[in-house]
Amino acid sequence: MGNVPEPDVILGKHAIIDLSGCNPELIGNNAFIQETLYHAAQIANITIVGELERHFEPTGYTAILLLEESHLSIHTWPEYNYISVDLYSCNLDTDFESVKNFLVTRLGAEKAIFTLIDRGFFKTNKCSPLAS
Amino acid sequence: MGNVPEPDVILGKHAIIDLSGCNPELIGNNAFIQETLYHAAQIANITIVGELERHFEPTGYTAILLLEESHLSIHTWPEYNYISVDLYSCNLDTDFESVKNFLVTRLGAEKAIFTLIDRGFFKTNKCSPLAS
Numbered sequence: 001m002g003n004v005p006e007p008d009v010i011l012g013k014h015a016i017i018d019l020s021g022c023n024p025e026l027i028g029n030n031a032f033i034q035e036t037l038y039h040a041a042q043i044a045n046i047t048i049v050g051e052l053e054r055h056f057e058p059t060g061y062t063a064i065l066l067l068e069e070s071h072l073s074i075h076t077w078p079e080y081n082y083i084s085v086d087l088y089s090c091n092l093d094t095d096f097e098s099v100k101n102f103l104v105t106r107l108g109a110e111k112a113i114f115t116l117i118d119r120g121f122f123k124t125n126k127c128s129p130l131a132s
Numbered sequence: 133m134g135n136v137p138e139p140d141v142i143l144g145k146h147a148i149i150d151l152s153g154c155n156p157e158l159i160g161n162n163a164f165i166q167e168t169l170y171h172a173a174q175i176a177n178i179t180i181v182g183e184l185e186r187h188f189e190p191t192g193y194t195a196i197l198l199l200e201e202s203h204l205s206i207h208t209w210p211e212y213n214y215i216s217v218d219l220y221s222c223n224l225d226t227d228f229e230s231v232k233n234f235l236v237t238r239l240g241a242e243k244a245i246f247t248l249i250d251r252g253f254f255k256t257n258k259c260s261p262l263a264s
Contacts, residue, residue, distance in 0.1 A: 020254040020256050050196075073220075075203075088205075110256040122153070126156065
C-alpha cells in the first residue's frame, strides 16, 4: 500500500514525514510544536501566506500553513509520541531532506518515515505538457 | 518513487488524489472549486473546524480545511486543467473512494491518481502500541 504513480509532468513534490518515538516532554508542548513548524518553513525557504491551528482535548495539536508553494501541515499524537508532517511544495528545489533531519533532531525522534511523492498531471486530450 | 512504508500502528489514512484533464470551464472558477471542497467534506462525513483559502495571480487557487480528523486540501493549476487534493483522516472508516469518484465526476477529469497511504507510528523504546 502507498505506492503513488508518477505523473507525466511533475509540478510539485510532497514529503510524507511521520516521526515515531519523539521526546515526550516536547511533543505535548503545542507552542514548541508551532515554533518547530516555523523553523521548518525557514529551512524549506517557503513563503507562508496563511495559518490555521487547533488544540485538541485532552491532547493533540494541528497546525497548517498555507504557502505560496502549496502547504505544510503538522498533526501531533502526544499519547503515542508520534507526529505527522506533510510538506507539499511546487518549488522542486525545496530541501525536503534538511527539513526532515531538522524535525528528527529537534523532536528527538527514534524512527522516521520519509518519502517524497511526485505530484502533477498526466497528458490527456484536454492538456499536454506544452500547453501553458 | 513514492512508495510509503507501512507503520506498525495505523492512526490515519491519507488519500492522494491528482486529477488530470479536468473541465477547463470549471477548474478556473474558484467559487465552484471551494463549493466542491465542501461537497467532498460532506461525502467524507468529516468535521470542519477551520478554513484557509488563497487566490493566486494570474491563476490558481488553494483551499485547506482543518478537520477534527486531520485535513483536506485542494490546489488548482487551471493552466494545466489539473487539480491536486489531499484528504488525511484519522477516521479509518472514511469513504475515500466516494470522495475521489465525486471529484472525478464533478470536475470532468479524464485521468486520476488515487492512492491511499497509511499514516501512523513504529514501535520504539518510547512507545508501544499498548501505551495510551
